[in-house]
Amino acid sequence: xxxxxxxxxxxxxxxxxxxxxxxxxxxxxxxxxxxxxxxxxxxxxxxxxxxxxxxxxxxxxxxxxxxxxxxxxxxxxxxxxxxxxxxxxxxxxxxxxxxxxxxxxxxxxxxxxxxxxxxxxxxxxxxxxxxxxxxxxxxxxxxxxxxxxxxxxxxxxxxxxxxxxxxxxxxxxxxxxxxxxxxxxxxxxxxxxxxxxxxxxxxxxxxxxxxxxxxxxx
Amino acid sequence: xxxxxxxxxxxxxxxxxxxxxxxxxxxxxxxxxxxxxxxxxxxxxxxxxxxxxxxxxxxxxxxxxxxxxxxxxxxxxxxxxxxxxxxxxxxxxxxxxxxxxxxxxxxxxxxxxxxxxxxxxxxxxxxxxxxxxxxxxxxxxxxxxxxxxxxxxxxxxxxxxxxxxxxxxxxxxxxxxxxxxxxxxxxxxxxxxxxxxxxxxxxxxxxxxxxxxxxxxx
Numbered sequence: 049x050x051x052x053x054x055x056x057x058x059x060x061x062x063x064x065x066x067x068x069x070x071x072x073x074x075x076x077x078x079x080x081x082x083x084x085x086x087x088x089x090x091x092x093x094x095x096x097x098x099x100x101x102x103x104x105x106x107x108x109x110x111x112x113x114x115x116x117x118x119x120x121x122x123x124x125x126x127x128x129x130x131x132x133x134x135x136x137x138x139x140x141x142x143x144x145x146x147x148x149x150x151x152x153x154x155x156x157x158x159x160x161x162x163x164x165x166x167x168x169x170x171x172x173x174x175x176x177x178x179x180x181x182x183x184x185x186x187x188x189x190x191x192x193x194x195x196x197x198x199x200x201x202x203x204x205x206x207x208x209x210x211x212x213x214x215x216x217x218x219x220x221x222x223x224x225x226x227x228x229x230x231x232x233x234x235x236x237x238x239x240x241x242x243x244x245x246x247x248x249x250x251x252x253x254x255x256x257x258x259x260x261x262x263x264x265x266x
Numbered sequence: 267x268x269x270x271x272x273x274x275x276x277x278x279x280x281x282x283x284x285x286x287x288x289x290x291x292x293x294x295x296x297x298x299x300x301x302x303x304x305x306x307x308x309x310x311x312x313x314x315x316x317x318x319x320x321x322x323x324x325x326x327x328x329x330x331x332x333x334x335x336x337x338x339x340x341x342x343x344x345x346x347x348x349x350x351x352x353x354x355x356x357x358x359x360x361x362x363x364x365x366x367x368x369x370x371x372x373x374x375x376x377x378x379x380x381x382x383x384x385x386x387x388x389x390x391x392x393x394x395x396x397x398x399x400x401x402x403x404x405x406x407x408x409x410x411x412x413x414x415x416x417x418x419x420x421x422x423x424x425x426x427x428x429x430x431x432x433x434x435x436x437x438x439x440x441x442x443x444x445x446x447x448x449x450x451x452x453x454x455x456x457x458x459x460x461x462x463x464x465x466x467x468x469x470x471x472x473x474x475x476x477x478x479x480x481x482x483x484x
Contacts, residue, residue, distance in 0.1 A: 156450065
């Protein structure tokens with residue numbers, strides 16, 4: 049059984065589309081099927097764009113289940129429409145925000161959230177406290193900023209500040225950090241505890257799909 | 267939908283039987299139904315007792331699904347019969363060993379396993395390396411030893427040694443550590459990263475059962 053991956057930005061660039069599928073295949077041997085919601089090339093960036101996306105996410109989830117997916121991965125740290133999606137499909141649903149926030153909460157040490165928005169997304173505030181420490185790298189307001197040469201260095205500086213202010217765990221609230229390999233980069237330079245949202249989700253997905261996922265891999 | 271909990275030791279003491287159910291209810295609001303395998307009052311302690319338990323575990327899993335459980339939790343760090351159980355039931359199955367080992371592996375820092383057996387159980391060696399650091403507290407060879415007054419102090423001394431030898435993460439491979447509240451005890455005294463096997467499993471279970479589990483709680 050494969051994992052259905054829901055991307056919340058519209059893209060016709062297959063490399064961008066398959067980014068998280070590639071990470072989950074490499075890390076966990078997960079076989080997956082990725083689709084993106086239509087007509088939102090800028091993804092979800094405010095309340096209006098989130099409201100517009102939610103029915104599309106639910107619809108896409110239904111389609112992925114019809115296509116044979118045994119579990120779904122909503123690949124967005126804000127968990128947009130997660131409760132509605134779960135109510136709409138008969139398979140387990142993992143979401144990047146809940147997965148990462150759960151792991152961080154499980155460790156029960158001071159957590160800081162590293163993201164690109166103006167505040168920690170809802171699942172992080174819900175599980176880690178409304179006043180959970182939060183920061184975003186200087187000059188980074190959208191995922192594409194992370195791909196610039198200075199992206200990782202700025203994220204490193206931001207993580208250093210969060211640790212200096214008492215954080216013991218850095219939890220990512222942006223799946224773009226996974227694309228630039230920020231977790232190993234921070235662990236290597238700062239020796240700190242990092243929770244990567246895509247990797248955390250993959251861990252949940254592989255245990256959910258159990259042996260079946262491993263067998264399904266060629 | 268509730269979580270079916272499989273205990274791998276036979277007990278007629280309802281307090282012992284419901285131990286993990288209570289933890290998961292308190293921590294995650296998870297509604298569950300616990301049953302134990304028959305005729306193994308000493309649980310699983312060697313290869314022969316594991317071989318004897320596996321068909322009973324699979325049978326019990328089927329019964330819990332028939333009773334309406336939407337996911338199963340195999341509450342043993344050795345994951346006895348996990349692959350067979352997963353193949354036998356149409357619902358996701360979490361197991362304490364895999365869950366804890368996955369979380370430890372996700373953090374990608376030096377891990378040491380703390381247990382009560384002679385070596386780290388199979389899922390830990392499989393996910394963290396055959397030579398993963400391992401230790402058990404002095405004088406502790408069965409779960410009941412942990413309940414003695416000196417149980418926690420000895421586990422603390424053991425964790426201190428593991429950290430002094432370079433571990434950054436302590437992963438529990440005994441569910442008895444959850445019963446004695448060892449994770450918060452170690453975090454408070456040593457400030458270290460601890461992965462508790464029952465708590466890690468609960469985190470997977472609550473995300474698997476999604477909103478349904480929360481709604482099901484009275």
